[in-house]
Amino acid sequence: MVDMISIPREELARLQERIRELAREKSYLQLVNDLMNRLSTVPGLEDTTQAILKGILDILGGTHIALYYLIDSKIHYADISGEKRILDAVHDDLVRKVFENGEFIEEIQGIAGTQKGVAEINRASYWALPLMVGERMIGVLKMDGMLMAAAEVRGQLQPFFNCAALILRNEIESHSKLAETTDRLRKANEDLHRVMEEGFRQQRFLEAVLENTEAGIVACDANGVLSLFNRRSRELHGLPQKPIPADQWAECYDLYLPDGRTPMRKEDVPLFRALQGKRVMNEEIMIIPRKGEPKTLLASGQLIKDKEGRSLGAVASMHDITDRKKPSVRPRHSLSCGWRNGRPSCIEPTSSCSLNSQNASGQWKHYGRVRPF
Numbered sequence: 060m061v062d063m064i065s066i067p068r069e070e071l072a073r074l075q076e077r078i079r080e081l082a083r084e085k086s087y088l089q090l091v092n093d094l095m096n097r098l099s100t101v102p103g104l105e106d107t108t109q110a111i112l113k114g115i116l117d118i119l120g121g122t123h124i125a126l127y128y129l130i131d132s133k134i135h136y137a138d139i140s141g142e143k144r145i146l147d148a149v150h151d152d153l154v155r156k157v158f159e160n161g162e163f164i165e166e167i168q169g170i171a172g173t174q175k176g177v178a179e180i181n182r183a184s185y186w187a188l189p190l191m192v193g194e195r196m197i198g199v200l201k202m203d204g205m206l207m208a209a210a211e212v213r214g215q216l217q218p219f220f221n222c223a224a225l226i227l228r229n230e231i232e233s234h235s236k237l238a239e240t241t242d243r244l245r246k247a248n249e250d251l252h253r254v255m256e257e258g259f260r261q262q263r264f265l266e267a268v269l270e271n272t273e274a275g276i277v278a279c280d281a282n283g284v285l286s287l288f289n290r291r292s293r294e295l296h297g298l299p300q301k302p303i304p305a306d307q308w309a310e311c312y313d314l315y316l317p318d319g320r321t322p323m324r325k326e327d328v329p330l331f332r333a334l335q336g337k338r339v340m341n342e343e344i345m346i347i348p349r350k351g352e353p354k355t356l357l358a359s360g361q362l363i364k365d366k367e368g369r370s371l372g373a374v375a376s377m378h379d380i381t382d383r384k385k386p387s388v389r390p391r392h393s394l395s396c397g398w399r400n401g402r403p404s405c406i407e408p409t410s411s412c413s414l415n416s417q418n419a420s421g422q423w424k425h426y427g428r429v430r431p432f
Contacts, residue, residue, distance in 0.1 A: 094118055094219040104230040108137045111223050115202060119216075122183070122204030127154055128190075128197060130231055134158075153187035157199045163188050165209040184208055190224035197224045197231070275356070275377035277330055278363070279305070281370050295356070295377060297348050305331045315345040319353060333360030334373035344377075355381045 066074075097114035098107065112124045116139050125138040127149065134146045149155045153164050166185040184205040190197045200220070269276050269289040278287035285308070288300030296312045303311055308331065309323040316323060325331055329339040339360040347353045360375030 094216075094223075098223060098226050104227075104234040105143075107226060107230045109141075111200075111227070112137065112139045115200070119202070119212075120204075120206055121202045123201075124203070125201045127158075127199045127201065128227060128231065130235060151187075151201060153185065154199050154201050157187045157189050158196070161189050161191070161196055163209070163213070167208075188213075188220060190220060190227060192221075192224050192228050195228070197228045275379075276374065277377070278372055278374040279330060279334060280372040283331070283334055286372065287374070292377065295346055295354060295379060297351050305334070313346055313348045315347050317343040317345060317355075319345050319347060329358040329360045330373055330375040333362055333375055334370075336362050339375065343380075353381075354379055355384045 094114045097110050097118075108126050108128070112126055115121065115124050123139060125136065127146075128135050128137075134149060135143070136146050137143045149158060153166060157164055164187045167182055168185065169182055183203075184207065186200070186202040186205055186209055188200045188202070190200060200223075269287070272289065273291060275292035275295045276287065276289045277285065277292050280286045283305040284302050285300060286302070293299055298312060301311065305325050305328070308314065308328050309325060314323040314328060315321060316327065323344070329342055329344065333339055339358060341357045341359055344356050344358050345353060346356065356377045357380055358375055358377050360373060362373050363371045365371055
């Protein structure tokens with residue numbers, strides 16, 4: 060026979076209340092767990108704010124849920140309908156008071172019905188709850204039309220609000236760092252664009268100068284490949300610029316020594332010598348193109364270095380002195396003198412004239428008086 064245990068009525072009532080209390084605590088723990096699960100897999104500030112709002116509405120209820128949060132001293136607003144904006148001022152009295160004193164505020168108002176149409180409930184609660192991490196306020200949650208009193212659930216739900224505040228703070232800081240980095244990159248890109256534009260402008264100006272100068276300008280890079288051939292150079296050679304190595308310069312561009320018979324070797328070319336670090340000054344060379352008239356030039360060149368002294372290439376200039384090399388006769392007493400049968404002569408049989416010629420350096424040489432033939 061089983062012995063019956065007698066439990067006093069008061070003890071039984073206490074145990075039954077404890078069972079109900081444990082059931083409520085389990086229910087609240089399940090609510091908190093469900094709310095936290097909504098936040099645990101959501102990255103990004105925008106998605107985090109929406110997860111907080113939607114989680115509260117789906118699990119705790121309410122007619123409207125809004126979140127006010129701080130980024131760089133500016134108050135941002137987001138609500139369950141998807142509206143987002145930056146506020147100049149907070150117009151909701153409850154939210155403004157929470158921002159001022161950092162304390163939870165609940166306001167209870169009478170209602171005719173509820174969101175779910177439960178007519179027997181005739182009161183709704185409006186919450187304004189600070190989201191805090193330590194002493195720092197991250198934002199304020201505003202929950203309208205809650206069908207439960209804050210005193211019943213606030214203590215049990217506080218772990219969720221603490222977790223939401225912590226996650227929101229981390230996302231705000233990440234957002235701020237990303238925005239700061241993006242802003243720095245934007246400014247750096249603008250600065251780079253300005254520098255590039257100035258560089259392009261200077262390059263166009265330099266190209267215009269080189270194209271309009273009467274000296275032939277040629278340049279090569281540090282590897283000895285032609286990289287610049289201005290308009291005058293193209294006219295002198297009768298050829299366009301070709302990105303060819305130094306071994307082919309003399310043959311391609313018909314370069315000869317001053318005697319006009321000996322083709323230049325690579326080592327003779329002024330630009331190549333400049334690339335080797337030698338300074339070339341007014342050295343006479345000849346261009347004898349396959350098609351066109353021979354030309355005599357004075358060439359100068361030098362090595363190009365950067366600020367650290369590293370070679371960037373070389374540049375050479377060429378001045379056409381072909382006309383200077385032609386012999387000329389300077390008449391005296393306004394007599395017309397010239398060449399006849401390959402010999403200097405004056406037209407007037409009784410006149411005399413002076414014969415002069417100009418050398419490669421532009422100096423005149425006087426040959427004395429010439430009698431007519």
